[in-house]
């Protein structure tokens with residue numbers, strides 16, 4: 001595994017800036033990989049790992065960078081729960097380590113560096129040096145990744161009976177004998193409305 005300094009340089013380049021979230025994300029991912037015994041996530045171990053992230057903030061970019069898990073590879077799963085937490089799952093065993101950043105860490109950073117005014121600066125310094133046990137809670141969990149969620153899963157590709165758009169990975173529902181994409185089946189959940 002690369003050193004934390006090397007990883008932070010890469011995280012900064014990929015994310016656009018260095019921030020407390022990058023440091024937390026890099027450390028969460030390093031902890032998860034270490035506990036799972038995964039040392040080469042971009043090479044030999046790249047098919048072993050799926051990562052679930054529970055927040056869409058800075059740390060998420062760093063987690064993806066360190067683990068090599070990406071949305072486009074179907075190895076990064078997003079649960080929009082607003083929690084600074086991630087679960088690193090070893091597909092060969094179905095075991096995962098869920099890592100949650102502790103709420104107290106900001107206060108710890110303030111106590112460690114009271115002479116620094118900017119909370120972001122306090123946190124960047126503290127999050128580099130505090131031990132994992134003071135920054136994170138760890139839980140071993142078992143995770144069943146549904147076959148339709150796995151990398152490489154294809155399933156049937158079909159066209160929605162209403163909009164005609166192609167749909168992958170079995171993401172359709174049958175309504176009165178018609179196969180509809182999820183957007184046509186539940187227009188109330190669409191994130192868009194068509195301009196007239």
Ligand SMILES: [Zn+2]
Nearest residue numbers: 019021022058
């Ligand atoms: Zn950031």
Ligand SMILES: [Zn+2]
Nearest residue numbers: 160163181184
């Ligand atoms: Zn449709």
